Each structure stands twice: as structure tokens, then as C-alpha cells.
Amino acid sequence: GHSRRALDAALQKLVVEQQHGLKLRRKIKRFGEHGGAQPQPPTLLSSTGNGSAISASELLEGHRRWDWRAIATDFLQRWPSIESQQLETAVETCANNGTMYCQRLQVHGGKMYLTDYRAIFFDRHYAPARVMPLLAALRLHPDIPDIDIVVAGNDEPKVPSYGGDRSSWSRTCSRWPGDSGLISNRRLPPVMFANTVNPAVMDLPWLDFSWYLPRRPHKLRTPPWSLLHPQLVAAGGSVKWEDKVSLAMHTGNVGSPQRKQLAKAAQADPDVLLVNELFIGDHGKISHTCRELGLDRVGGYQQHKCFMRFEDQCRYKYLLNTASVGFANKFKSLLLCGSVVLYIRDGMRHKEFYEYGLLPGTHYVAVDTAADVPATVRWLRANEGYARAVAAAGRERMATLDEAEVTNFVAEMLRQYSTRQRFQVSPQPGAVRIECEDDLWRHYALSKGWANNYIFQDNSTCVHDIPPLSKLGPPGWGGAYAGSKPRCLASHDLGSRAQPKACDFAKPFSTSESWEPWGQFPNPHPNDPEKWLEPPCEGCYVPPA
Numbered sequence: 001g002h003s004r005r006a007l008d009a010a011l012q013k014l015v016v017e018q019q020h021g022l023k024l025r026r027k028i029k030r031f032g033e034h035g036g037a038q039p040q041p042p043t044l045l046s047s048t049g050n051g052s053a054i055s056a057s058e059l060l061e062g063h064r065r066w067d068w069r070a071i072a073t074d075f076l077q078r079w080p081s082i083e084s085q086q087l088e089t090a091v092e093t094c095a096n097n098g099t100m101y102c103q104r105l106q107v108h109g110g111k112m113y114l115t116d117y118r119a120i121f122f123d124r125h126y127a128p129a130r131v132m133p134l135l136a137a138l139r140l141h142p143d144i145p146d147i148d149i150v151v152a153g154n155d156e157p158k159v160p161s162y163g164g165d166r167s168s169w170s171r172t173c174s175r176w177p178g179d180s181g182l183i184s185n186r187r188l189p190p191v192m193f194a195n196t197v198n199p200a201v202m203d204l205p206w207l208d209f210s211w212y213l214p215r216r217p218h219k220l221r222t223p224p225w226s227l228l229h230p231q232l233v234a235a236g237g238s239v240k241w242e243d244k245v246s247l248a249m250h251t252g253n254v255g256s257p258q259r260k261q262l263a264k265a266a267q268a269d270p271d272v273l274l275v276n277e278l279f280i281g282d283h284g285k286i287s288h289t290c291r292e293l294g295l296d297r298v299g300g301y302q303q304h305k306c307f308m309r310f311e312d313q314c315r316y317k318y319l320l321n322t323a324s325v326g327f328a329n330k331f332k333s334l335l336l337c338g339s340v341v342l343y344i345r346d347g348m349r350h351k352e353f354y355e356y357g358l359l360p361g362t363h364y365v366a367v368d369t370a371a372d373v374p375a376t377v378r379w380l381r382a383n384e385g386y387a388r389a390v391a392a393a394g395r396e397r398m399a400t401l402d403e404a405e406v407t408n409f410v411a412e413m414l415r416q417y418s419t420r421q422r423f424q425v426s427p428q429p430g431a432v433r434i435e436c437e438d439d440l441w442r443h444y445a446l447s448k449g450w451a452n453n454y455i456f457q458d459n460s461t462c463v464h465d466i467p468p469l470s471k472l473g474p475p476g477w478g479g480a481y482a483g484s485k486p487r488c489l490a491s492h493d494l495g496s497r498a499q500p501k502a503c504d505f506a507k508p509f510s511t512s513e514s515w516e517p518w519g520q521f522p523n524p525h526p527n528d529p530e531k532w533l534e535p536p537c538e539g540c541y542v543p544p545a
Contacts (some may be wrong), residue, residue: 056392063363063396066405068412071356075197075204076416082191084423087150089176090190091117093159094152095490101130101153102490106427107414108146112138112463113431116522118153119444119486120493121502121510125218125454128440132212133410135434139463140404141411145418146425150192156350157194157203196350204413205353210329211406216454220280226403228333233399235311236336241388247299248318248342248377251276251290251308252330258323258347261370263301269374270299274316277303291315314339317387318377322370323347331355335398340365340380340391342373353409354401363394429519435480435543437461442481446512448530466541473537480543483533485524488513 087104094102095117102118112135119127130153138144152158162168173180176189193206211225222228254263254277266273276290282304290296290306296315313319314337321331322344332354334341341364360366367376380387427433434440438455445451459466459478472478491513492502502509505525512530514522524532536542 060392060396063393064400066354066357066400066408068357068409069416071353071409072413072416074356075413076420078202079191079204079417079420081422082417082420083188084148086188086191087148089187090150090152090192093190094118094150094154094192099152099154099158101127101151103130103151103153104148104428104431105131105134105151106146106148106425106431107134107138107144108425108427110138110142110144110463112434113427114434114443115428115431116486116490119490121446121491121513124444124446124450125214126209127444128214128437129209129212129224131434131440132437133207133406134414135437135440135461135463136212136403137407137410137414139461140407142463144411144414147414147418148421148423148425149414149417150190151206152192152194152203153209155195155208157197157201159190159192159202160200161202162200196352198350201350204417205356207406207410208329208352214454215456218454225406229336229402232310232333232336236314236338236395238311239314239338241317241338241391244315244317244339245297246317246381247274247297248272248320248373249274249276249313249316250320250322251278251313253277253279253324254303255325256323256347258344258370261346262320262322262344262373265370265373266299266301272299272374272377274299275301276306276308277301278307279304282307310337313337317391318342318380320344320373321364332398332401335364335394338391338395340387341394342367342376344368344370344373346370354406358394358397362390363397365390430516430521432484432522433480433482433543435462435464435476436478439476439479439481442475442479442532443484444486446510448532462543464543470541471537471539473540474534475532475536476542478541478543482521483524484522485512485514485532487518487522488515 091102091104099118100120100123102116104115104117106113114131130151160168160172172189176187177185178188179186181187189202192203194201194203195206195208197203197205210222213220213222213224215224215227223231250259250262254260254275259275262273263275263277266275276295278286286304286307288306289312290308291312293306295302295306296308296312310333313334317339319334319337319339319341321328321334321341323346329352331341331343332352343360343364343366345366346369358364365376365380367373432443434443436459438457438459438461441451441454457477462479466472466478470478475481475483488503488508488510492499492509494500494502499509501507503515505515508525511525511528512532514524516522524530
């Protein structure tokens, strides 16, 4: 039909623009220099060269495959070999610099082991999310070889390599001088994984906690990616391009300097920009959507008046991804709308793993600052064929990134990592065996009542299948849980202005934490009333050792 032919033409135009090396920023500049005169588009490519036309579905096919091998190889270029001492250095680096989470994760003989070095007590709702990427990957990829990794659950990477910053580079070299250092300090840089990375750091990419949020209700209310992704794919596909509002829209907090600049731009150019400010605390106060109140088609800067569901956000042709006070992790969701995502580079220092499989100008449109957004939107309005092509390519790309595809990345990264290990992997003394997601909830819970809010008891997440008709019972109920708890020293900031007495053995903050020394299994406090150490039931299934 007409819409299919229009999309064919738009995607063909995108191919031509890439082949001719036409840069969007140059077009926008010329657009402004000529008082808004539209640049002349190049001649369309109508065939493959042999006379056969390229269909829209054929053009989009190239966006449906992720080359994780190439991406993992690029990240591991700086690590031709990995020594065990570098993991010890990684533990020191992430455990002593204010991180909320720091874990050493091991796979040995197809089984997974965990040692917590940081697991802050007040954020335990999201502690399993830092470990779940490996658990899920091991379940779907049982051939993952023996590996030993350190994961820092932080928004930002921790191992800088800024060669052009004299102060930063000097600190890096003094901390990890290698053979140039004194005999007492010839350490190599730590090898560790972080939620986000960039070319100027040595960290390797892990997954942000938003990929594996709790499956049961929690304070952030967003489901894990395994449930969210199909919902977003359906919601994003429910709005036709011609029905979308021709505004660039941001909804959410406006706390960062970059978002404040975006709000300022919306006030100055309400014909192209809408910024709808909303905080997490507003959820219980604001009960109407912007669409219900008729505030969805009015540009400008509006504060604490209404909220937008995801399908409401997909009703805009242009969506804005900009830096937050912390790390903003909604880019992957916005791309599924079938709208053009404008990625504002200002403040976006780091990227998630999947972003290295996206191309600016193909899957999204990049601009330098919020001040560049109005002119860019006007150019996209004048070149709607190009805008539709970018929107379609971005959506098609992300539509294939379901949980199974995410585990493909993790598995490939770990396989390549394993070939660089120069030591024999063996479980650390006192490491905790993790077989199922429920093992993690029981391990991190401060009470059994709290744990019951999150455990499923269906064992669908277990790495190994449980034989049919097996008898299940405490403490693991089919999993590997054996009464472990994070150590108190890993769970609290014991500084004088924080919780200096939280680990007082006589009067502890919580008895559902461990005081066992490193190298010993982390049993809970002996006065723990929750009975995490209840004896296994007779004849109940226990995962093979």
C-alpha cells in the first residue's frame, strides 16, 4: 500500500545518505545559514544495481542481528591476558571507593559462586539484579567456561585511562605502575566490569540493574526487561507515524543541568519542544495523564501537572534522551517507540553495552546540546522521509534485543574473557553457591517476610533442571541456598556520619548479616531469629555439588 511504498522510499533514502557520507549536522548548519531553506536530497537508490528493487523489510533485515563477537573483541583488546592478582586489585578498587555493590562471581564446572564485598543494606530490592545477568546467561548457555570476574554495581566506571588528562593519568600510573613501580607495588590495573563504559576507561561492560528488576511489585514499579520488552514492542507498534504529534518530548525529572537547559529551550521554542517535569514522588499525587487533561499537544515547559504512560510517549515523533543527575537508562525503551530518538551528547559520558551496536544517524539522531534540539527538529520535519527511516531502523534494532539476546552478549563476553585468563579458576573459600533466582532473594533478605515479597518458588530460573517429582523443602526449596548472608562490613557505611555502630556484634543493626571472617561461609549472626540456618528436610532435593 501507500504507507509501505513511503517507508520503502524513506529507507532507500537512508541507504543513499549513508553511502554519500552526508552528515546530519552539516545539513542542519546549512539549514540555518540559508534561513530555513531545505537542503536538496540526493538521488534515490531504486535498485540493488541489477534492477531488482529493495523492499522495506529487506532493508530492515540488516538491523535485526547483533554482532556481539565484534563488540566483545573490541572491549577486550586492552586485555590480552588477565592475571589473578588483577582481580584482587579489582576487589580493593570497587570495595573501597564508596560503591553500593561489589561482587566476585565465578563459574566453575557449570556452577555459579558469589562473594559479596559490598551489598548496601538499604537497596537490597535491587541486589539480585547485579548478579542475575550471569545466572540467566548460564541457564541459557550452559557451555560458559570457567570464569572469575569482579562486578562493580555502579552507574559509572572505576578504572580511568584518560591519557590527555595529566592529573588523572598520573594517578592511574601511581596506583597501578606495573613493572615500572617499586618491588612492593608492581600491580597491574584491575580487571572489572561496570554498568557503563567509554573508550577512556579500562572497565568492561556489564548490565545496569534495570535489565533485571524484581518480577514482583517494587518501589520503582518497572518490570524486568524480560517482561517489559514485549510490552514496549507492542505499545510502540500501536501508534502510526502519521498519528504522532510533531513535537520533541521529554517526561521525567528535570534535575540535571542538561535537563534544565532542555526545559529552557522548551520555554523558548514551544512550537517544537515539550518538557513535562515529573518526579518519582509525584506518582501518588498526580492521577491524570497529560492526554486526559489535553496537555499532550501543547509545547513548552510544564511542571507536576500530569504523567505519561509509555504508549503516550510513543505518540510523539521525536523523543529526547538526555543526561540525568545519575545514569539515565531509558534510551533502550525510547527506541522501541518507532519515533526518532534525539540523543543529546552533553553530559552523556558513558554508554551501556548495547549502545555499541547502534549508529548515530541510522538508529537515532545525535545532537551536541539542548540548544541544538529546536533546529534539529525543524530539519527533521522538513525531511520526514529520513526521520521515518531512522525511527524504523531504531525500533527494528531494539525489537530484537529481548532477554535471550541479552544473554547472548553476556555469554560471548565471558567466553572471550575466559581465553585471556592466565590462572586456574576455583571457587573462593567461603563463596556462596547460587543456583536459582530465589537463592539470591534469600541470601540478600533482611527478614523472611521481606523475602516472601519477591521469591517465586517455581524454580524456573534455576541453572539446572530439577528432576520431576522431587521432594522440595528448606532451606533452598530446590535451589542451592544454605543460610548465607552478606557480611555486615559489606552492608554498611561505618563512617562517623553514617552508621558507625551498625556492626556492633552485641547490638547489631541486623542479625540477618554475617560476621564470619573472609574465607569462611557467611553464616548469619548466631542470635538471628529468622532461622536462616534451618536444617535441610530429610530426603529433599539438593543441587549436585
